[in-house]
Amino acid sequence: MSGKSRIKVACIQMTISDCNKQSNVEKALYMANDALSDGADILVFPEVFSTGFCYDEIETSSEDENGETIRQMCAFSKINKCVMVFSIIEKQAFSKGLKYYNLGVCVEDGHVVGTYRKTHPFKREKQYFSAGDSIIPVRLPKRKLTIGLQICYEIRFPEVARKLTLMGSDILITIAEFPSPRGHIWRSLAIARAIENQIPHIACNRVGEGSDSSFFGGSLIVDQLGDVMEEAGDDESVIFGTIDLEKITKIRNDIPVFDDRRTDIYYNL
Amino acid sequence: MSGKSRIKVACIQMTISDCNKQSNVEKALYMANDALSDGADILVFPEVFSTGFCYDEIETSSEDENGETIRQMCAFSKINKCVMVFSIIEKQAFSKGLKYYNLGVCVEDGHVVGTYRKTHPFKREKQYFSAGDSIIPVRLPKRKLTIGLQICYEIRFPEVARKLTLMGSDILITIAEFPSPRGHIWRSLAIARAIENQIPHIACNRVGEGSDSSFFGGSLIVDQLGDVMEEAGDDESVIFGTIDLEKITKIRNDIPVFDDRRTDIYYNL
Numbered sequence: 001m002s003g004k005s006r007i008k009v010a011c012i013q014m015t016i017s018d019c020n021k022q023s024n025v026e027k028a029l030y031m032a033n034d035a036l037s038d039g040a041d042i043l044v045f046p047e048v049f050s051t052g053f054c055y056d057e058i059e060t061s062s063e064d065e066n067g068e069t070i071r072q073m074c075a076f077s078k079i080n081k082c083v084m085v086f087s088i089i090e091k092q093a094f095s096k097g098l099k100y101y102n103l104g105v106c107v108e109d110g111h112v113v114g115t116y117r118k119t120h121p122f123k124r125e126k127q128y129f130s131a132g133d134s135i136i137p138v139r140l141p142k143r144k145l146t147i148g149l150q151i152c153y154e155i156r157f158p159e160v161a162r163k164l165t166l167m168g169s170d171i172l173i174t175i176a177e178f179p180s181p182r183g184h185i186w187r188s189l190a191i192a193r194a195i196e197n198q199i200p201h202i203a204c205n206r207v208g209e210g211s212d213s214s215f216f217g218g219s220l221i222v223d224q225l226g227d228v229m230e231e232a233g234d235d236e237s238v239i240f241g242t243i244d245l246e247k248i249t250k251i252r253n254d255i256p257v258f259d260d261r262r263t264d265i266y267y268n269l
Numbered sequence: 270m271s272g273k274s275r276i277k278v279a280c281i282q283m284t285i286s287d288c289n290k291q292s293n294v295e296k297a298l299y300m301a302n303d304a305l306s307d308g309a310d311i312l313v314f315p316e317v318f319s320t321g322f323c324y325d326e327i328e329t330s331s332e333d334e335n336g337e338t339i340r341q342m343c344a345f346s347k348i349n350k351c352v353m354v355f356s357i358i359e360k361q362a363f364s365k366g367l368k369y370y371n372l373g374v375c376v377e378d379g380h381v382v383g384t385y386r387k388t389h390p391f392k393r394e395k396q397y398f399s400a401g402d403s404i405i406p407v408r409l410p411k412r413k414l415t416i417g418l419q420i421c422y423e424i425r426f427p428e429v430a431r432k433l434t435l436m437g438s439d440i441l442i443t444i445a446e447f448p449s450p451r452g453h454i455w456r457s458l459a460i461a462r463a464i465e466n467q468i469p470h471i472a473c474n475r476v477g478e479g480s481d482s483s484f485f486g487g488s489l490i491v492d493q494l495g496d497v498m499e500e501a502g503d504d505e506s507v508i509f510g511t512i513d514l515e516k517i518t519k520i521r522n523d524i525p526v527f528d529d530r531r532t533d534i535y536y537n538l
Contacts, residue, residue: 119531135534156526158427158465159535166538185464185495192461195454196427226457257425262388265404266428269435269538 005246007145009171009200010040011239013219013232015208016177018052019061025050025069028086029076035238036080041143045086046206047152047175048102053210054089055128062091062100065112070105078110083140085173087151089129090117099130104149104175106138114138114147120160122153135160137169145170145245148199152176155189155203158196159269165197170245172199177206179213186218195226198251198258200243207236224248274515276414278440278469279309280508282488282501284477285446287321288330294319294338297355298345304507305349310412314355315475316421316446317371322479323358324397331360331369334381339374347379352409354442356420358398359386368399373418373444375407383407383416389429391422404429406438414439414514417468421445424458424472427465428538434466439514443472448482455487464495467520467527469512476505493517 012031017023028045035043048054050069054061063069069088077084083106090103102125104116117132118125137148148164148171155161155174164172172193178186190203200223207217219232221241229241252258281300286292297314304312317323319338323330332338338357346353352375359372371387371394386401387394406417417433417440424430424443433441441462447455459472469492476486488501490510498510521527 119534120529122529123525131531133534153529156465156524157530158431158461159530159538162427162538163535188457188460188464188495191457192427192465195457196425196461226454255425256392260389260391260422261426261428262400263538265388265402266432266538269428269431269532269535 005244007042007243007245008040009042009044009202009221009241009243010035010038011044011202011204011219011221011232013205013207013217013237013239014046014049015236016046016049016052016206016210018211019054019057021050021061021069025072029072031238032076032084036082038240040082040240042083042085044173044175044202044204045084046204047087047177048089049086050088053125053177058089058100058128062089064091065115070112073105073107074110074112077107081109083108083143085147085149085175087118087175100128101132102129102151104151106140106147106149108140108142113140116149118151118154120154120157135163137164137167148172150174152178155186155193158193161193161197165199169199170248171243172197172201174201174203176204177210177215180216183216183218187220190220191222191226191228194222194224196257198224198248198255200224200241202241207234224251274513276311276512276514277309278311278313278471278490278510278512279304279307280313280471280473280488280490280501282474282476282486282506282508283315283318284505285315285318285321285475285479287480288323288326290319290330290338294341298341300507301345301353305351307509309351309509311352311354313442313444313471313473314353315473316356316444317358318355319357322394322446327358327369327397331358333360334384339381342374342376343379343381346376350378352377352412354416354418354444356387356444369397370401371398371420373420375409375416375418377409377411382409385418387420387423389423389426404432406433406436417441419443421447424455424462427462430462430466434468438468439517440512441466441468441470443470445473446475446479446484449485452485452487456489459489460491460495460497463491463493465526467493467517467524469493469510471510476503493520
């Protein structure tokens with residue numbers, strides 16, 4: 001990090017109509033406008049926000065990096081000079097046939113600056129999605145900022161956020177469709193990931209009813225001390241937080257976790 | 270694990286008079302009697318419960334494994350056929366001179382069955398204590414049970430509890446002198462360690478005033494789902510929980526975190 005120290009971030013905690021791409025993207029951009037008018041610079045959307053886990057129509061739900069959803073998000077981000085973080089169902093043609101992924105995408109001022117294929121698909125997801133094969137944060141060239149992006153189930157694995165932090169992330173973002181009734185699991189882990197990595201954490205969840213699950217929302221913006229800056233309820237809403245990156249250095253001096261790690265005895269984790 | 274499935278555990282959340290060994294041990298055993306009369310089989314005491322961080326009198330505070338404190342604890346455990354988990358200030362003579370450690374001890378039915386030297390001393394502790402060089406859980410031969418013991422600051426490092434769990438721990442125990450005002454840090458991490466490792470967690474803290482810190486207590490007994498079974502306030506007290514080890518298998522089938530870990534991409538953690 002060597003850009004602006006204070007950054008306003010927003011989580012768009014939205015309902016999603018499964019398999020109804022046009023309606024979801026329209027609503028997402030409508031809510032994004034509200035976030036911008038409140039001064040947010042980084043906008044975060046839930047996991048597979050444009051389609052939900054639309055397995056029945058996966059062929060039409062999925063897109064590649066040049067697909068319509070990413071193009072719409074890039075256009076919005078270019079006009080409004082903002083960062084947008086979300087995931088879509090990705091389709092890629094390989095020599096042995098089609099593969100689908102849960103593709104995390106980070107757009108800065110109109111350009112895709114990084115992607116992350118979910119490395120830990122959960123249960124039924126494995127029937128449809130291939131898993132990504134690396135954990136690497138996304139660097140935003142204009143803002144001189146590094147975002148560590150993880151997806152839903154991965155919040156249960158401390159290894160993922162740790163790896164993202166060790167690789168230089170300034171902010172941790174979790175985008176999710178974390179279902180009811182696991183609200184307290186989500187909340188505890190969202191706060192713990194911030195504390196143990198001494199990093200601000202935007203944990204953005206879906207809300208409302210899906211075709212076979214319901215979602216409690218409960219999105220959080222947590223600071224580098226683990227203090228909750230803002231927390232959503234169980235309704236559609238946008239929550240905000242102002243992240244102060246200089247405070248990361250302070251907490252890491254006070255509680256020198258990263259100096260005190262004993263990598264000599266963590267082998268085979 | 271292949272012993273009894275349901276086990277009653279107790280955390281002795283006690284005040285400690287720094288450098289006043291006799292008084293601390295007497296009180297600990299007095300409170301231990303209460304815990305036994307309520308049916309507890311595993312009794313957990315705070316970090317360096319017999320002395321506090323008695324640096325000014327470290328020579329007289331410290332003992333080796335044959336010292337008086339461990340002998341008293343073994344005698345009590347033998348009479349009452351119970352498990353006791355605590356730490357003391359250890360003194361060891363090496364060829365190059367004396368070394369001190371924060372030594373975790375696990376006693377079963379009168380015998381020391383395992384020790385663990387704190388591997389992550391915190392700040393001022395480093396001036397006095399050497400660090401242990403391995404993370405290995407303690408196996409209780411009579412109860413066919415494995416305890417993963419970590420000490421205080423180590424609750425901030427997800428690697429420690431993960432390593433202990435991967436090495437077969439049935440129960441995670443954290444003994445601590447976690448100071449005020451960090452109550453919410455302690456609580457969030459105690460719950461998160463249980464959730465992410467799908468393991469019951471006894472997190473036992475000191476309470477009351479020390480020579481240069483105060484301690485909020487807030488000990489917790491958390492089940493393998495992250496649900497708090499019992500939680501102490503900021504007074505001296507004994508809290509209990511009944512751990513059901515068979516439920517660990519159930520949660521690991523429902524949410525197969527340990528099958529889904531991607532050790533191929535966690536290298537260099």
